[in-house]
Amino acid sequence: MNKISGALTEINKLNSTAQGSSVMHRLHPLAKLLLTIFYIAMLMSFGKYQIFGLVSMSIYLFIGFHLSRLSLKEGLWRLRLILPLVSMVGLANPFFDSHQFVFGSQTLNAGWISFITLMLKGIFAVLASYLLIATTSIEQICYAMRLAHLPKILVTQFLLTYRYLTLLLEQADTISQAYALRAPKQTGIHFKVWGTLAGQLLLRSIDRANALYDSMLLRGYQGEYYYGGPLAAWNKKDWRYLVSIVFLLLLLRLLPWSLLYTKILGGKFL
Amino acid sequence: MSHIHIDIQNLSFAYEEQQPILQNITLHASEHEAIGIIGANGVGKSTLLKLLVGLYLNFSGHIRIEEIPVEAKTLPLIREKIGYVFQDSDSQLFMTTAYEDIAFAPRNYGLPEAEVERRVTQALKLVGIQHLRDKQIFKMSGGEKKLVSLATILSLTPDIILLDEPSVALDPRNRRQLIKLLNSFEHLKIIATHDLDLVLDTCQRTIILANGRIVADGPTQELLTNRKLLEDNGLELPLSLSRK
Numbered sequence: 190m191n192k193i194s195g196a197l198t199e200i201n202k203l204n205s206t207a208q209g210s211s212v213m214h215r216l217h218p219l220a221k222l223l224l225t226i227f228y229i230a231m232l233m234s235f236g237k238y239q240i241f242g243l244v245s246m247s248i249y250l251f252i253g254f255h256l257s258r259l260s261l262k263e264g265l266w267r268l269r270l271i272l273p274l275v276s277m278v279g280l281a282n283p284f285f286d287s288h289q290f291v292f293g294s295q296t297l298n299a300g301w302i303s304f305i306t307l308m309l310k311g312i313f314a315v316l317a318s319y320l321l322i323a324t325t326s327i328e329q330i331c332y333a334m335r336l337a338h339l340p341k342i343l344v345t346q347f348l349l350t351y352r353y354l355t356l357l358l359e360q361a362d363t364i365s366q367a368y369a370l371r372a373p374k375q376t377g378i379h380f381k382v383w384g385t386l387a388g389q390l391l392l393r394s395i396d397r398a399n400a401l402y403d404s405m406l407l408r409g410y411q412g413e414y415y416y417g418g419p420l421a422a423w424n425k426k427d428w429r430y431l432v433s434i435v436f437l438l439l440l441l442r443l444l445p446w447s448l449l450y451t452k453i454l455g456g457k458f459l
Numbered sequence: 460m461s462h463i464h465i466d467i468q469n470l471s472f473a474y475e476e477q478q479p480i481l482q483n484i485t486l487h488a489s490e491h492e493a494i495g496i497i498g499a500n501g502v503g504k505s506t507l508l509k510l511l512v513g514l515y516l517n518f519s520g521h522i523r524i525e526e527i528p529v530e531a532k533t534l535p536l537i538r539e540k541i542g543y544v545f546q547d548s549d550s551q552l553f554m555t556t557a558y559e560d561i562a563f564a565p566r567n568y569g570l571p572e573a574e575v576e577r578r579v580t581q582a583l584k585l586v587g588i589q590h591l592r593d594k595q596i597f598k599m600s601g602g603e604k605k606l607v608s609l610a611t612i613l614s615l616t617p618d619i620i621l622l623d624e625p626s627v628a629l630d631p632r633n634r635r636q637l638i639k640l641l642n643s644f645e646h647l648k649i650i651a652t653h654d655l656d657l658v659l660d661t662c663q664r665t666i667i668l669a670n671g672r673i674v675a676d677g678p679t680q681e682l683l684t685n686r687k688l689l690e691d692n693g694l695e696l697p698l699s700l701s702r703k
Binding site: 205208326327401407408411416 | 509512514534535538539543545547549550551552553554555556559563564566567568569593595597598611612615
């Protein structure tokens, strides 16, 4: 399977996962969307040396993965694409951060702490997003976005971009297979035909996208996306979940984690 | 004149100037009719269907669906009356599951969710695919997708059904099922296809297009057994007849 087919399989797999029936799947999409945004905001609010507080935030992920019956291992496996990027961003910290963390006779370059903090923020944010999209279909996410009063045009763009992505990948897959069948001794696509193939890809995917848009128009689409599935009604369990998780996250955020450094570890930043 | 009908007067259309696709088409289609539109590649069969649902509006002449002229402001009404099934089901289906796709149109027309549910269930039942209700589109076979495509248009209870090459990519069993299904629909049906045997099995009337014009319009049995007429217009006798 080539990389494009692999990406398509991943998207389809994610769509399948989102059709599950766990407690998390049955929660209202707006509750999940708001919690994800709130969680990421909480993560971002931690300072670069507040590693213990940040680690405590992982509880949200454990609860989410447990309730959704998703595999944490699989979630972590999906991080492989984003992890190098996150590492690159924070890699300079150990070299340019001149602060030191001293505990007892030990001294640690604080840059390493800020590097790990940055990594954790990235990993947790991606896992939280994965938790959202693996338990909520794209239609439900768009519905939640409209309920949150996000502009119609933005939600439509989001939905159509997602649809276009699949189309683009399908067309790219077809083109690359057709190329591979007629260029059996090549491992990739020769740079001389990159331009032609990119042009073909664009034209074909625009054609397909137009056909899909026609299909939407013919079925009454006028720029507003309606969703009225079984999750349309907000009920008590959604409130309970939303309030308890927000309360838990706020509590963890407000705990005096710095005392752990100073009182328990007996350390300080210099 | 019956309530459900299509009236086309002097219709001409070109994607680009100087390259007319359809020229001076005039035809009338009435309630319960099943009409096959046939012709060689590129004669404008699909274009004609697309014009009927207003996907292109820069045509000359008149198209009236149940006395409503096809123009920008009447499109929502026209599209509620006509169901259009695309040649490629992958171009027609865009939601995650069959239910969501079939519910898309009724929701857009503002029907309450209970009514949407009823319409979806009814459409699934009409096509005989209740078992596909929650199946994801990408996991479906070509035949299943075609049946779901049909259900997506039936959820709006249209008066008229347009089908563009409905039997393409269907295996013999699915094709047979489709023919049976089409014959069970009492709608006004227009089928643009190269599958002349399908026309023979489903349509009482046939229109032959050539060079953007109607060259013949009459009973299917009469037209599809006329070897000379078919061959003069880039066609051949249906397979089932050519073997006899």
